[in-house]
Amino acid sequence: MKCCENCFNDVDIKARIRDIDERGDCDFCHSKNVYSLDIKKAINNENYAENIIFDFEGLLNLYIVYDLNKSPALEKLDDESHKLADQLFNNTNIFNLPSNEISKLLKELLHRKYIENKELFNSLVIPRYLLNDNLMKNNGIFKGKTWESFERDIKYNNRFHSTMTNENILMEFFEATTVSLPVGSEFYRARISNNGDPIPGYAMGAAPLGIAGPGRLNASGIGYLYLCERYDVAIAEIKSSLNDLCTVAKFKISSELNLVDLSQINKLSIFQFDNKEQYLMNYEILNKLDYSMRRLSSNQRSEIEYVPTEFISDLIKYMQIDGKKVDGIKYISTIDDETRDIVLFDENKAIQLKDELLTYQVKKISYTNLKKVH
Structure with a gap:
């Protein structure tokens, strides 16, 4: 099977697929004669597309299966639980596909991981960082708070000496642009x-x-x-x-x-x-x-x-x-x-x-x- 550059919004992934310099018809977004990635080649050759499989497998480590039976304390995160494909659709800019096609693509591209842990692909999952308040405080731009909280604070509370911003984290993102x-x-x-x-x-x-x-x-x-x-x-x-x-x-x-x-x-x-x-x-x-x-x-x-x-x-x-x-x-x-x-x-x-x-x-x-x- 093949996916193509049009399946993605992610600039890095699109560039890697173009660099392969292979054209074909896409099995997911159904584009014709476009720069494409042969999934079988990607699975069997780590150098193909600069080891794109390895990078996508790394995404799986960011999520954990949402299981209330193991931890009733997770119930407060109920609204944050979604299937893996939905999480990636809503909370990243990786894909240019609907969730159902993202799910199909992940299961093909990460076939070995899917065989090992189907639950991660098919059940509700949550981002791991939600289980660690200290991680969000230290790595969140606004220390675990939202943009709306920042707006209220900077407008009405602490105009000139805001203490809710991890400025070094924010500047890392600015530097990347x-x-x-x-x-x-x-x-x-x-x-x-x-x-x-x-x-x-x-x-x-x-x-x-x-x-x-x-x-x-x-x-x-x-x-x-x-x-x-x-x-x-x-x-x-x-x-x-x-x-x-x-x-x-x-x-x-x-x-x-x-x-x-x-x-x-x-x-x-x-x-x-x-x-x-x-x-x-x-x-x-x-x-x-x-x-x-x-x-x-x-x-x-x-x-x-x-x-x-x-x-x-x-x-x-x-x-x-x-x-x-x-x-x-x-x-x-x-x-x-x-x-x-x-x-x-x-x-x-x-x-x-x-x-x-x-x-x-x-x-x-x-x-x-x-x-x-x-």
């Missing part, structure tokens, strides 16, 4: 004119210190340079209205940048981490962080709503990776999922192209009906 941005990369910044006149180039940089309003990644008074890959998306992001005059400046990156790419924070591969249990217990938090970065904001959004992601930004600002400071953050535009924005902590890392300053007047606005209101 680090990317370089080459010299010459081009981005745009848009602003709405307050007086109906085009905005001069000297006023198109980061907002001055003390004047800058609160943003998704900067606290009030701290001026960072927000840039966008596309000029039209940059205009949409500033929430311009009909007849507004918008000036757009073009910037070119003047030196190679070291960025934390938050657009990848929920796409990290579990297989790239030695401590897979740590990944597993923090997976939901990484997804909540991703959601917070992509959540649309209105002009009426209160300053306090930005506090959690401002905290994240401050943490990244003072990171060092391989002895180098981080220059900024890359993230998904809230307007367009295919567009990337960046925020630079030092605006001097980008040069404004003086002859590329353009002014537009908004003449048309389109609307999208997201859902029916009753």
Whole structure:
């Protein structure tokens, strides 16, 4: 039997299957003539697909069969018990298959383990880390608490000296997303004119210190340079209205940048981490962080709503990776999922192209009906 790259979301597994450089028809997602993995070869040859069998067998060690007869104390974890395929579907980004097909694929790929322990594949299981409070406290980003608990704490309890964050754990995940941005990369910044006149180039940089309003990644008074890959998306992001005059400046990156790419924070591969249990217990938090970065904001959004992601930004600002400071953050535009924005902590890392300053007047606005209101 064969599975293929389309069966997976995991970037590491997809890359390994492509590297095999074999094409075929998939028995699980039914894609035709795609990069595929021959399961029989994988079972019989540990070098095939860089020992993909070994890595998937390692996932089994993260779970334990949920047996109330052996330990009635487990009853409090009843809501966390699911079949193995469902656990991997809900709490990892490994597969691009429904749970029933994941189950079939696991039983084929891990056939030897399935013969040894069918109960692990067919019965309800729970993640092992749930049985160890100290493990969650030491390895959880928020010491075993949720993203929602962190939001409440940072907004209403301990704004500047949060004690509920394992910062070193969080920075491990940030480091795994680090990317370089080459010299010459081009981005745009848009602003709405307050007086109906085009905005001069000297006023198109980061907002001055003390004047800058609160943003998704900067606290009030701290001026960072927000840039966008596309000029039209940059205009949409500033929430311009009909007849507004918008000036757009073009910037070119003047030196190679070291960025934390938050657009990848929920796409990290579990297989790239030695401590897979740590990944597993923090997976939901990484997804909540991703959601917070992509959540649309209105002009009426209160300053306090930005506090959690401002905290994240401050943490990244003072990171060092391989002895180098981080220059900024890359993230998904809230307007367009295919567009990337960046925020630079030092605006001097980008040069404004003086002859590329353009002014537009908004003449048309389109609307999208997201859902029916009753």
